[in-house]
Amino acid sequence: MLLSACASNVVVNGDIPKPLMQQLPLTAKLNFSEEFLNYTYVEQDKKRVIKSLDFGQAQVELFRVVFGSAFRLSEGNTTASDIEITPKVLSIQYSAPRETALNIYEVFVKYRITISDANQQKLADWVIKGYGKTPTAFLKGADAAFNAATNVALRDVGAQISIGLPLQASIKALTLAKSFNRDGVSTLPTTSPTSFALPSTASEAEVKAARVKALKAALKGAIRAEGQE
Amino acid sequence: MSLDVIAKFRSLIFMISAISVGACTTVSVDHVQLANRIDIAKGESIVILGRHHSAEFETEPSLVSCVGDRVQNGATKVSIIPEKEFTDGFYPYFESRIAPLKIDRLKDIFSVPLVKQKLQTLDLRYMIWIEGSTERTGSAGSMSCTIAPNGAACFGFGTLEDTSDYEAIIWDVQNYKEVARVSTEAIGTSYIPAFVIPLPLLARVQANACQGMGTQLVEFFEGESTGLKVRPQ
Numbered sequence: 001m002l003l004s005a006c007a008s009n010v011v012v013n014g015d016i017p018k019p020l021m022q023q024l025p026l027t028a029k030l031n032f033s034e035e036f037l038n039y040t041y042v043e044q045d046k047k048r049v050i051k052s053l054d055f056g057q058a059q060v061e062l063f064r065v066v067f068g069s070a071f072r073l074s075e076g077n078t079t080a081s082d083i084e085i086t087p088k089v090l091s092i093q094y095s096a097p098r099e100t101a102l103n104i105y106e107v108f109v110k111y112r113i114t115i116s117d118a119n120q121q122k123l124a125d126w127v128i129k130g131y132g133k134t135p136t137a138f139l140k141g142a143d144a145a146f147n148a149a150t151n152v153a154l155r156d157v158g159a160q161i162s163i164g165l166p167l168q169a170s171i172k173a174l175t176l177a178k179s180f181n182r183d184g185v186s187t188l189p190t191t192s193p194t195s196f197a198l199p200s201t202a203s204e205a206e207v208k209a210a211r212v213k214a215l216k217a218a219l220k221g222a223i224r225a226e227g228q229e
Numbered sequence: 230m231s232l233d234v235i236a237k238f239r240s241l242i243f244m245i246s247a248i249s250v251g252a253c254t255t256v257s258v259d260h261v262q263l264a265n266r267i268d269i270a271k272g273e274s275i276v277i278l279g280r281h282h283s284a285e286f287e288t289e290p291s292l293v294s295c296v297g298d299r300v301q302n303g304a305t306k307v308s309i310i311p312e313k314e315f316t317d318g319f320y321p322y323f324e325s326r327i328a329p330l331k332i333d334r335l336k337d338i339f340s341v342p343l344v345k346q347k348l349q350t351l352d353l354r355y356m357i358w359i360e361g362s363t364e365r366t367g368s369a370g371s372m373s374c375t376i377a378p379n380g381a382a383c384f385g386f387g388t389l390e391d392t393s394d395y396e397a398i399i400w401d402v403q404n405y406k407e408v409a410r411v412s413t414e415a416i417g418t419s420y421i422p423a424f425v426i427p428l429p430l431l432a433r434v435q436a437n438a439c440q441g442m443g444t445q446l447v448e449f450f451e452g453e454s455t456g457l458k459v460r461p462q
Contacts, residue, residue, distance in 0.1 A: 133287060
């Protein structure tokens with residue numbers, strides 16, 4: 001009781017594993033603003049459980065690990081990149097057991113991820129919400145609980161990016177465009193995201209048909225997205 | 230005799246009777262077997278995972294690791310993959326809101342080439358999902374504490390009732406079939422008498438639920454009392 005009664009400054013230590021995902025043949029540059037790099041949520045209400053929640057380093061680690069698995073990351077300003085990714089924190093909310101009468105700590109975090117091409121043309125504007133919770137534990141304070149809940153929320157964001165990114169129409173279309181060799185043949189492996197949902201027992205003909213269907217859908221989506229701009 | 234002395238005397242009687250009764254827990258374990266045999270070869274592994282997919286489902290990691298330890302100690306032929314090691318290794322496919330709720334979805338995940346490749350290194354045979362939680366279901370009594378310049382003291386008596394309700398679902402990941410379910414319910418009352426200092430007699434409700442569930446799982450995998458036999462390698 002004494003441990004959870006004091007408002008505290010929580011610093012989140014990131015714990016994001018490398019996602020199991022096929023790297024796409026694209027080079028990406030991550031744009032982190034100064035505010036994003038040092039992001040700290042400061043609680044204005046003095047009656048609440050925490051004073052501040054610092055997860056700037058943890059979220060930077062999240063985006064580096066996840067986008068680093070999806071793309072080749074370009075370092076510095078000198079290297080050319082196919083896409084630029086700019087994440088932004090839209091909101092963060094939390095709740096503690098004494099506020100909800102539930103025996104869990106909860107954290108919600110909402111991001112906007114803007115993806116643009118090398119010419120700064122916007123390709124995608126993606127809003128992702130992460131949710132994390134952790135049960136109260138005997139003799140563990142609010143700091144440890146918020147650290148754990150925020151990590152779960154960040155892992156949730158990373159999971160959605162890892163699974164959703166290869167399915168984004170604009171990313172699919174860029175990957176396809178990048179994959180054509182000089183003979184005009186796509187070098188995309190059959191294990192590319194375009195064949196993501198196929199069972200391992202699928203025949204060659206089924207794989208081919210599914211790829212064509214997925215590529216058509218990707219192109220259609222990209223054309224539609226371009227039309228909207 | 231002053232009222233204060235009577236109250237202290239009453240608290241002492243409560244404390245003595247509470248110690249003599251002790252904290253108690255009642256555990257009931259039910260199981261249903263959906264396959265004729267639950268085979269496991271030496272060297273094959275099992276992973277035990279907790280359900281956390283919505284606000285109502287928050288299986289405590291301590292319970293999951295407790296059941297894992299119990300199965301590992303009891304069923305010597307199998308190896309248990311720790312929950313965190315598994316979820317980190319297969320990130321993001323077993324995250325709280327993405328993890329498969331049905332075995333058909335598991336089949337889809339295991340057909341993803343990178344997942345399939347990683348799975349081959351583990352020799353995974355069974356996946357056990359545990360859902361449920363331990364909650365406080367009742368409390369009674371009262372206690373008052375006083376702080377004075379020459380010290381502090383508490384007097385009174387309280388009881389706390391906790392209930393653990395867990396279900397383990399066993400999936401055979403080689404044949405993509407649910408093979409068994411184990412349900413455990415444990416209800417325990419803790420007593421907290423206080424005569425100068427509080428002397429809590431806590432019922433180990435979650436630990437008893439873990440023990441009940443773990444023992445039943447060991448029986449499945451070791452083939453004891455259920456007539457099930459471990460397949461020779």
